[in-house]
Amino acid sequence: xxxxxxxxLEMYRSMQRIRHFESKIRDLATANEIPGFVHVSIGExxxxxxxxAALRKTDRITSTHRGHGHLxxxxxxxxxxxxxxxxxxxxxxxxxxxxxxxxxxxxGILGANGIVGAGLPIATGSALAAQVAGRDDVTAxxxxxxxxxxxxxxxxxxxxxxxxxPVIFVCENxxxxxxxPMRTVTSVSDIAVRARAHDLPGVIVDGNDVxxxxxxASEAVARARAGEGPxxxxxxxxxxxxxxxxxxxxxxxxxxRSKEEVDSWKLKCPLIRFEKWCAxxxxxxxxxxxxxxxxxxxxxxxxxxxxxxxxxxxxSEVTDDVFA
Amino acid sequence: MEQTYIKAINIALHEEMRxxxxxxxxxxxxxxxxxxxxxxxxxxxxxxxxxxxDTPISEALIVxxxxxxxxxxxxxxxxxxxxxxxxxxxxxxxxxxxxxxxxHGGKAACPLVVRAPSGAGVHGALFHSQNPxxxxxxxxxxxxxxxxxxxxxxxxxxSAIRDGNPVxxxxxxxxxxxxxEDLPEGDFTVPIGVAEIRKEGGDxxxxxxxxxxxxxxxxxxxxxxxxxxxxxxxxxxTLLPLDREAVLATARKTGKVLIVHEDRLTGxxxxxxxxxxxxHAFEDLDGPVRRVAALDTHVAFSPPxxxxxxxxxxxxxxxxxxxxxx
Ligand SMILES: Cc1ncc(C[n+]2csc(CCOP(=O)(O)OP(=O)(O)O)c2C)c(N)n1
Numbered sequence: 158x159x160x161x162x163x164x165x166l167e168m169y170r171s172m173q174r175i176r177h178f179e180s181k182i183r184d185l186a187t188a189n190e191i192p193g194f195v196h197v198s199i200g201e202x203x204x205x206x207x208x209x210a211a212l213r214k215t216d217r218i219t220s221t222h223r224g225h226g227h228l229x230x231x232x233x234x235x236x237x238x239x240x241x242x243x244x245x246x247x248x249x250x251x252x253x254x255x256x257x258x259x260x261x262x263x264x265g266i267l268g269a270n271g272i273v274g275a276g277l278p279i280a281t282g283s284a285l286a287a288q289v290a291g292r293d294d295v296t297a298x299x300x301x302x303x304x305x306x307x308x309x310x311x312x313x314x315x316x317x318x319x320x321x322x323p324v325i326f327v328c329e330n331x332x333x334x335x336x337x338p339m340r341t342v343t344s345v346s347d348i349a350v351r352a353r354a355h356d357l358p359g360v361i362v363d364g365n366d367v368x369x370x371x372x373x374a375s376e377a378v379a380r381a382r383a384g385e386g387p388x389x390x391x392x393x394x395x396x397x398x399x400x401x402x403x404x405x406x407x408x409x410x411x412x413x414r415s416k417e418e419v420d421s422w423k424l425k426c427p428l429i430r431f432e433k434w435c436a437x438x439x440x441x442x443x444x445x446x447x448x449x450x451x452x453x454x455x456x457x458x459x460x461x462x463x464x465x466x467x468x469x470x471x472x473s474e475v476t477d478d479v480f481a
Numbered sequence: 482m483e484q485t486y487i488k489a490i491n492i493a494l495h496e497e498m499r500x501x502x503x504x505x506x507x508x509x510x511x512x513x514x515x516x517x518x519x520x521x522x523x524x525x526x527x528x529x530x531x532x533x534x535d536t537p538i539s540e541a542l543i544v545x546x547x548x549x550x551x552x553x554x555x556x557x558x559x560x561x562x563x564x565x566x567x568x569x570x571x572x573x574x575x576x577x578x579x580x581x582x583x584x585h586g587g588k589a590a591c592p593l594v595v596r597a598p599s600g601a602g603v604h605g606a607l608f609h610s611q612n613p614x615x616x617x618x619x620x621x622x623x624x625x626x627x628x629x630x631x632x633x634x635x636x637x638x639x640s641a642i643r644d645g646n647p648v649x650x651x652x653x654x655x656x657x658x659x660x661x662e663d664l665p666e667g668d669f670t671v672p673i674g675v676a677e678i679r680k681e682g683g684d685x686x687x688x689x690x691x692x693x694x695x696x697x698x699x700x701x702x703x704x705x706x707x708x709x710x711x712x713x714x715x716x717x718x719t720l721l722p723l724d725r726e727a728v729l730a731t732a733r734k735t736g737k738v739l740i741v742h743e744d745r746l747t748g749x750x751x752x753x754x755x756x757x758x759x760x761h762a763f764e765d766l767d768g769p770v771r772r773v774a775a776l777d778t779h780v781a782f783s784p785p786x787x788x789x790x791x792x793x794x795x796x797x798x799x800x801x802x803x804x805x806x807x
Binding site: 192193194241244245250252253254255257258271272273274303304306307308334335336337341342343407408412413469470471472474475476479 | 777
C-alpha cells in the first residue's frame with residue numbers, strides 16, 4: 158500500500174500534537190496548575206494517529222478516559238481542549254466535563270468517557286445510525302485491554318457482527334488496566350482472539366508503527382464502508398507515564414512495573430521510528446518534519462494562552478444544559 | 482493511636498479477615514497494589530491471593546461473584562473503585578442481592594459488603610464524584626451505611642461484614658486522609674441502624690451523615706458562638722434502615738429541623754426524613770423542615786462550579802440562621 162506524502166505528514170503532525178499537548182498537561186497537572194485527574198497516552202500516539210488518518214471528517218470516534226490522543230488525531234482543537242482541562246468556559250464542554258469528557262460532534266468526536274467500556278455500545282449505535290440512514294460513514298471505537306473485560310465489549314461485538322455494522326473496534330493494548338497487569342485478569346494474551354467468539358475479523362498490529370496501523374485501519378474502514386461489517390484491531394503498545402498523572406506521589410515510583418520495562422518501551426518511540434523511516438526511505442526530509450514540530454509548538458503556546466485567558470464559568474451556569 | 486479514616490477501614494478489614502476465614506476481598510487493583518486509594522493495603526501479604534483477589538474491570542461480575550460466594554456462606558467484601566461505577570453493577574445489587582432472601586422464602590442469606598468510595602470535592606468531574614446512596618436507600622433487603630468518623634468507619638465496616646444481609650458501605654473519599662482521630666485498638670462494632678448525636682442542643686436539629694458531618698458541626702459551632710444558638714447535630718450513620726426514633730426524637734425536642742447531605746436535593750434521603758417528620762412529629766414542629774443538599778445537576782468539573790453545586794459550611798450557616806429566625 159502506497160501512502161501519500163500528505164497522509165504521512167498528517168500522521169506525523171497528529172503524533173507531534175499529541176506528544177506536545179500531553180507532555181504539557183502532564184507538567185501542568187504535576188505543578189497543580191490544572192485540577193482533577195489527567196490520564197495521558199504518551200508512547201501510544203501511533204494508534205490514534207494511524208486509525209484517525211484512515212477516517213474522514215464525517216466518520217466518528219468514541220474515546221476513553223485516556224482520550225486526548227484520539228480527539229487530537231480526529232482534528233480536535235488544542236485551544237478548546239486545553240481550556241476544558243483548565244475548567245474554563247472557552248473549553249469544549251464549557252468547563253463542565255474536564256479532561257475525561259471532551260467532545261466535538263462537528264468533528265465526529267462522540268466523546269471521551271470516564272466510564273470504562275461505556276463507549277463500545279455508543280460506537281455500535283453510531284454505526285447503526287449510519288447503516289439505517291444509508292450513509293457509508295464509519296465509527297471507530299477506541300478502548301483499552303482492560304475495557305475488553307466489561308460486558309459492554311462482548312455485547313457490542315456480538316451485535317455489530319450480527320448486523321454487519323460499520324464499526325472498527327480499536328483495542329489499545331498497553332498491558333495494564335490501571336495498575337493491574339492484563340495477564341493476571343484476562344483470559345487471552347491477545348485481545349484480537351476475542352473477535353473469533355463473535356465471528357468478526359481480529360487483527361493484531363504493532364501499535365507503535367503508525368504506518369502499519371494506518372494500513373490495517375484502511376482495510377477495516379474499506380470493509381466497513383462496503384457493508385462487510387466490523388473489525389477488531391488490537392494495537393500492541395505501552396504507556397510511558399503512570400495511569401494517572403501524580404500517581405507516584407501515592408503509590409511510589411515503579412510500584413507495579415519496572416523501570417527497565419518502561420525504559421525498554423521508550424526505545425520504541427513511535428515518533429522516532431517514523432522519523433527514521435522517513436530518513437531511510439527518503440520520503441520526507443528532516444526540515445519538513447522539523448517545520449511540523451515548530452508549528453505544533455506555536456499551536457500549543459497559543460492553546461495555553463487561550464486557556465489561561467479564558468474565563469472561569471459563572472456560578473449561575475451550573476444548571477445550564479441539564480435538559481435540552 | 483491517631484488514625485485516618487482510610488486506615489480505620491484498612492484495620493477493620495485486617496481484623497475481620499483474621500477473625501473469620503470466610504471473609505475475603507475482591508475488586509479492581511485491590512491485591513497487589515492495595516487499592517487505588519490504598520484501603521486494602523497489606524491484605525495480600527497478610528492473607529494471600531486466595532483471599533485478596535484482583536479482578537478484571539467487570540463491576541457486574543465483581544458484585545455477582547460476591548453474591549454467589551455469599552450464598553454459599555462466604556463473607557465477601559467487594560470494592561467498587563469509585564462509587565460512580567456501582568451503576569455498572571446495579572442489577573446484581575438491587576435485583577439479585579437485595580431480593581435473594583425474600584424470593585427464596587427466607588432459605589438463603591446474602592452476607593455481602595459492597596464498599597463504595599463516594600463523594601465530590603476532588604475535581605473528579607461527573608463520573609468520579611457521585612453520592613449515589615439514594616439509588617439504594619429505597620430497596621428493601623439492602624442495608625446502607627455511610628460513616629462520617631474514623632471510629633464509625635471501623636465499627637460500621639465490622640458490623641457490615643458480620644451482618645447477614647447485603648450492605649452497601651459508602652466511604653467518603655474526601656475524608657480518607659483529611660480526618661484523624663484517636664482510634665481505640667481492638668474489636669468493637671458500631672451497630673447498623675443506630676444514629677448518634679454528635680452535639681446536643683435545644684434550638685434546632687441538624688440531621689446529616691457522611692461527608693457533610695464536618696461542615697455541619699463547623700456551622701453549629703459558629704452559630705453557637707456568634708448567635709447563641711444551640712444546634713443539635715444528629716449523624717444518621719445508617720441510611721437504611723433509618724433510625725426513625727432518633728430522627729423523631731430530635732425533631733420533637735427542638736421543633737426545627739434542617740437536613741444536610743452532599744447527595745442531590747431531589748430524591749435524596751432528606752426528602753424521606755422530611756416526610757417522616759411531617760407524618761409523625763407535625764404537632765411538635767415550629768417551622769418547615771428544610772434541606773441543604775447538592776444542587777439538582779451533575780457534579781461539574783470546573784472547581785468554581787463544583788463548589789457552587791456542593792453544600793458547604795456557608796450554605797449550612799445561612800440555612801440554620803434562616804430556620805432559626807422562622
Ligand atoms: C466502569 C469503570 N470501572 C472502573 C474504572 C476505573 N478505571 C479507570 S481507567 C481503568 C483502567 C482501564 O484500563 P484499559 O481499558 O486497559 O485502558 P488504559 O487505562 O490502559 O488506557 C480503570 C479500572 C472506570 N473509570 N470505570
